[in-house]
Amino acid sequence: MGGDKTDRRSFLGKMATGIAGTVGVAGGMPGAPPAGKSLGVITGPAVGEMPYRTLGRSGEKVSLIGLGGYHMAVPKDEAESIRIVRTAVDNGINFMDNCWDYHDGLSEVRMGKALRDGYRQKVFLMTKTDGQVKEVYNRQLEQSLKRLQTDTIDLVQFHEVIREGDPDRIFGANGAFQAALAAKKAGKIRYIGFTGHKDPEIHLKMLNTAFAHGFTFDAVQMPLNVMDAHYHSFAKKVVPVLVKHGIGVLGMKPMAAGIILKSNTVTAIECLHYAMNLPTSVVINGCDSVERVHQAVVAARTFRPMDEARVAALLAKTAAAAAKGEFEPFKTTHEFDGTIQNPQWLG
Numbered sequence: 001m002g003g004d005k006t007d008r009r010s011f012l013g014k015m016a017t018g019i020a021g022t023v024g025v026a027g028g029m030p031g032a033p034p035a036g037k038s039l040g041v042i043t044g045p046a047v048g049e050m051p052y053r054t055l056g057r058s059g060e061k062v063s064l065i066g067l068g069g070y071h072m073a074v075p076k077d078e079a080e081s082i083r084i085v086r087t088a089v090d091n092g093i094n095f096m097d098n099c100w101d102y103h104d105g106l107s108e109v110r111m112g113k114a115l116r117d118g119y120r121q122k123v124f125l126m127t128k129t130d131g132q133v134k135e136v137y138n139r140q141l142e143q144s145l146k147r148l149q150t151d152t153i154d155l156v157q158f159h160e161v162i163r164e165g166d167p168d169r170i171f172g173a174n175g176a177f178q179a180a181l182a183a184k185k186a187g188k189i190r191y192i193g194f195t196g197h198k199d200p201e202i203h204l205k206m207l208n209t210a211f212a213h214g215f216t217f218d219a220v221q222m223p224l225n226v227m228d229a230h231y232h233s234f235a236k237k238v239v240p241v242l243v244k245h246g247i248g249v250l251g252m253k254p255m256a257a258g259i260i261l262k263s264n265t266v267t268a269i270e271c272l273h274y275a276m277n278l279p280t281s282v283v284i285n286g287c288d289s290v291e292r293v294h295q296a297v298v299a300a301r302t303f304r305p306m307d308e309a310r311v312a313a314l315l316a317k318t319a320a321a322a323a324k325g326e327f328e329p330f331k332t333t334h335e336f337d338g339t340i341q342n343p344q345w346l347g
Contacts (some may be wrong), residue, residue, distance in 0.1 A: 018201065036097065051064075053280070054279075055124070056247045058218055059219075060248075062094060063094045063302040065095075065272075065284075066284040067293075068097050068287070069099055069107045069108070070102045070107060072287055073107045073109050073110060078113070082113055082114040084287055085110075086290070087293045088293045089123060093296070094124055095124050096111060096115075099159055100144050100159070101130055112150070117189040124154070125154045126155040129144065130338075131179075131345070131346065133175060134174055134175070134178060134179040141179075144156075155192070155219055157192070158170055158177075158180075158195070160197075161195065164226060167210075171213055191219060192217060193217050193250070194217060194221070200222070203222060216245055220242055221250035222238055222250070223252055224275045224280060225275055231324065231328060232325065232331050238277060243279050249280045251275045251282070254275040255272075256328055256329075262327065263321040265316060273303050275305075276303045277311065
């Protein structure tokens, strides 16, 4: 695999350490442990149980907060990555996100090691593949299975459906869709989904292309955040279709890797709670340390549904900043488009 995408996302790793530190009230989250200390099982004032939601029509129960896979390879120490995963699972997070191309596969390798010793049985494991043709899809899937040290991945998603022609290619004569169906029949995967971050119209085309082939996706992943509502909104255009068809709603980029926080309009906890307030099955959040896991767990456990007035107030605060997509560069630039920079990953 090429290294361009690692370069493209290098700033995410640099930013990650400071981002989640703003989650919660001033002074940090209640009961936060000293840096470097193991968390164990998190308890504390006003902290309830981890909420779980149903993943669309699948019936699977997944934690309201999910562990982002990209950050698995941000810590230099592999042992820290393993501790991140196991701390998350020990505290109720059972949704694991990953991708074939994250850090040239290192994210999957580390997660695979973390899920040894009985942890694999406790989680709903998801990864993504870039391949849009059968041969490439199959090769990437086999690599992911090996790295993750599992015979079956719960959910595999077509990654970065961001071009107008992607749906037709994936569902074409030599497309990856047929390979995914075969992999499901063989027991290598349980559910099929897709992801994208560019334009809700492309998501709708992917959904409609699947419907035309007599297929309904099990899950769909997209950016869901306080800026999205104002610009090329996935929440307004795509989420209602998913809910109608019983498709799991996977929210990502709740803070856009911290970029939204630079708008100085909302706090991190407001970002997370807004995404949780949508009909999301899970909100996927990157954590590069066990302290960040603690913050994510507390954010999920303290979430309470927001009324219309509270949502309207949040959206009013972000309206001006969000109008042109400045704080959602994955929609407006190619900086987040790994498969644009590495077209060979598509096949």
